[in-house]
Amino acid sequence: SLLDEATAAAEAMAMARRVSRSKSKAFFVDSNTWPQTVDVVRTRAALFGFELVFGTAADAAQADVFGALLQNPGQNGEVSDLTDIITALRANGAVVAVACDLMAQVLVKSPAEMGADIALGSAQRFGVPMGFGGPHAAFFATRDAHKRSVPGRIIGVSIDARGKTALRMALQTREQHIRREKANSNICTSQVLLANMAGFYAVYHGPDGLRTIAGRIHRLAAIMADGLTRAGMAPVNSSFFDTLTVTTGEATAAVLAAAVAAGYNLRRVDANTIGLAFDETHTADDVAALLQLVTGQSADVAALDAEVAARAGALPDALRRTDAILSHPVFNSHHTEHEMLRYLKRLQNRDLAMDHSMISLGSCTMKLNATAEMIPITWPEFGNIHPFAPINQAQGYLEMIGSLDAYLRAITGFAAISMQPNSGAQGEYAGLLSIRRYHDSRGEQHRDICLIPRSAHGTNPATAQMCHMKVVVVDCDDKGNVDVADLKAKAEQHSANLACLMITYPSTHGVFEAGIRDICDTIHAHGGQVYMDGANMNAQVGLTSPATIGADVSHMNLHKTFCIPHGGGGPGMGPIGLAAHLAPFMANHVVQPIDGPHAGQGAVSAAPYGSASILPISWMYIAMMGGDGLKRATEIAILNANYMATRLKGHYPVVYSGENGRVAHECIIDIRQIKAACGISEVDIAKRLMDYGFHAPTMSFPVAGTIMIEPTESESQAELDRFIDAMISIRAEIAKIEAGQWDAENNPLKHAPHSQADLIGDWDRPYSREEAAFPLPWVGDNKFWPIVNRIDDVYGDRNLFCACVPMDAYES
Known part of the structure; x- marks a missing residue:
């Protein structure tokens, strides 16, 4: 699993550059891609000097690019056969990624069948609450030839000493904890729990159940489309799975307001256009109500339903999936609650978790996740809200986030907090990004040297590389401390180009560096900034703080120090704290802008507040x-x-x-x-x-x-x-x-x-x-x-x- 669809798309761009044989520095982005995805991809592309080329999917066939991101279905709901476009792109050496809808893939021709190199998207639709933006697992699939270039963890099959089949993390030499700045990504914690939830959703429903669910969703959309067409408001998109885009002209504001009053949030595409999307929770009554709201006319939904059923939906045969899905026995065996419960129990018995004994993983802080802290995340009030819902519908969330923001500012001593990074490694990325933007704002774009102690977590050099910085390693002494003499020599040597130091406190050697303030002062004296890796914050809270030691920015692992469960690999949250001078450069969001001095800054995650629905855990712990x-x-x-x-x-x-x-x-x-x-x-x-x-x-x-x-x-x-x-x-x-x-x-x-x-x-x-x-x-x-x-x-x-x-x- 990856962190969300938008970051998966950015990883696809980075992977495309690694494996593409094209000499181009341009990357094509389908103009029908979700804006939050474009925002995150644009942020990453700017760091590497990639030129983003925008256009319709058809335009991509003629583009001279090293890679392409196509969205299918597109943000307007259009479902397309991309086979010819992908063939043309690949003939020119481009690597093609298709961002797709997991539920749509049950019925729609797959990216692999169309010839894509990478398929990615969010697994949220498979049984995971919206949760004001997360956590949700992203999926990322590719050709076998590219397996060593994939970002994140891969679980592979091996054998044990008795020759029995066993599972393990495989091809680990690709990743940050071993390959450091040469790693494919900086991914550490991802979204394993959510990936399992989505997987269990597929196990429980199986291929037949999923086809029933997907078919019903599509049928509701088709009924809506027919009703709109009869009212003279045919959808903009001629083919669709679940989403319709409708021109409403001058009535747009009134339609949106009436929908909210009736209990529906519709998408405002622009001043003249709205979007509607259906899922398995909707009914024919919802279709009737929405037709009345949008067209001003009542409709005979039963008659429309009969017509849709007679023609088996609205997907053209050329777009329909014909190959089998989920043929493995596990997806065809556990379709009653009893069977599913027993299957889950069998798997649980195979895991040595904290309900059995302590887990003493160093630098992981596997502490109690108290039941009282966990209860609020089960409440529908936290689960059933869209990340782009109108702000006046999210006042409770925003009050809780604001309160947690104040707690974290008090704990860290920083002036500002960004809740957007949805893992510790993403926090590192967001923090170094703010440092780069700060230097750029001062006309010091040349500052690209990042000093990192030899003992640092692998995410540190991997993140520096993601931010297009050059890593210079600082030695440690025989007592486990940063070698201050070596640090000062290298800071002096690279003074003109010094961007920052990344340092963990207490150190990864498990000691409090006595010279930490001197270290930070040295970096500042040479015009650099200090990024403190917050992995070991559990030894700081209440005794000292990142601001006290002289750091300018630091991430906090809410899934470690502040009690969000993360065993097995996620979810996590890695908000960053920033000193006042860096606050204007923290991530913002193009769809749901966050008030503050950082207006207009690009995003690092798909949702404005990252995996917001697990923030109540940390709020409860601190409170x-x-x-x-x-x-x-x-x-x-x-x-x-x-x-x-x-x-x-x-x-x-x-x-x-x-x-x-x-x-x-x-x-x-x-x-x-x-x-x-x-x-x-x-x-x-x-x-x-x-x-x-x-x-x-x-x-x-x-x-x-x-x-x-x-x-x-x-x-x-x-x-x-x-x-x-x-x-x-x-x-x-x-x-x-x-x-x-x-x-x-x-x-x-x-x-x-x-x-x-x-x-x-x-x-x-x-x-x-x-x-x-x-x-x-x-x-x-x-x-x-x-x-x-x-x-x-x-x-x-x-x-x-x-x-x-x-x-x-x-x-x-």
Whole structure:
């Protein structure tokens, strides 16, 4: 999944440039593309100097471009056969992306059948609330030949140690956490939860159910079109799936007002034109009411319905989809609530989540998502509102967003907050974009050097590259701090062209940099700006702030520090805080402009306030905790990390600590000496932790051969002790390997994780079944069973199967 349709379109443009053989610097954009998508694409194109060429889809065939974005159905509802246009574009070396409607694709000829290279769009229509703009998963599909150029995460198929089919993240060397500034994208958190919701919608309804839903939607639109035509107001678009564009002339304002009074929001296309779109919640009564509102005449909807049914809708045969969809058994098996519930439960049982045990992923802040915080997002008042609804219908949302804005300004010390970025990486992008715009406004377009510490998150250099900046790496010293001498030398060297520094505080090494203010002052002295990566904000709140240390802009991971769930990969929210001088340069929105000094600035997300419907979670957290509670949470997070570091350091070396001998909110333990002594790696320890019922901490970041542990303030001492005891027990197991009691390859760590199949099968290992699956007495009280054994990563990268395999291949 990607973040939303608009950012997926921008990623398609970037991917097209990577794979296109054309020498052109121009990218074609269909004039029938949604304006919010154009806004986001324009923002990204400007950074790379791409020329955007606009025109009708037919104009694209003659364009000299490296890529093209076509919309089908278009924003006016027109459905087209783009085959000839795509053929012409591809013959000239262009890569063609088609933004499409997922529900329309049930009935309409697919982008692949038309010859497109990329298909993208929003999956919101598959069972996800509008939520004032999100979160919604975007989908992004491409030809097999381009799989290594795709942005974001790919789940591939591999095999485990028993030869059983298993799933894993594949082709990871494309992405920011490994490839850094050379990555395909800066994507980290995306929209996994929403992608699953959309997927389950398809599982529950299946191909037949979806055809029924899509057919009914189209039928309502066709009835409306016939009624309009009979009244002398034939729609502008001759073919359609669910959307009609109608010329209403001087009556436009009156029609829109009457519709609102009757409970309908129609789209104002321009002063003379309106748009109507139908979905599965509408009925024939809605069609009758809308015909009366738009035409001023009543209509016999039943008669119109009969005529539409007789001709099987309004889609020409040439535009109809004829190939099978969703043929995999999973989409044809679970069509009752009982079956669906049991299927969901089976999948749930395979996930080691926080309802089972702590997840100590360093730099991820996997803290409690309290039930009280979650309840409001289930309310229809938050779910059932369109992001472009009239402002007077969204006053409650805007009051909540304004209140959260004030909370975040108080916490960060910044003058302004932008809620638009819908992930932490998007926050980085929005923040660096504001810095670029600031320098440009001062006639300093040449400032394009971004200093980044070697220990930085991979998103930092990837984001700098997205903003067309040149990355200069700053070294770290042997205590985990930024090497201030190296930073000052490089700031001096690049002074004339220095744009910014990206720095994480506390550092990714888990320490508070004592020289942070000196570092920020150095950058400012050379005309640069300081971007603070807010990934570790959980160690700051109430004790210090980005503004206090001297940062000019920072993102906040609401899905980490401020309690929005993000396990599995999203949703997230990454609003940015900005100092007053950068506030005029934060993102705005072309469809629903946001009041403020930043009028006219381009967007970074499809919706004005990003994934607005999950903002109540963070609002609830801050409101319930209050200032004292937030400070206390930070103190406990730091205390918990130091407690773990203190208990573990007698068994594993703690790599870094601050001047006072303490860590911040996370600690890094060193596995390199163990690996050198007996071959046991951080991967082996991570796999073995599954047998103890724990999710692995972060591996080999920011230092290869280490494990980074972040307990958060949410965990009790009892839970911390269980994890520590597991790590100490594993160290004792390693000692047996070091002493030669267990073979270097035939031992519990190298065979971990152990599944039920291991225990019931033939046993020829030098350790007992009990040592394998129940290594400590308390493990059996709440045993988590991995359903697969150790996965063959090399096999998975060599044999990436994007096609579906039979469901029984995944059964335990």
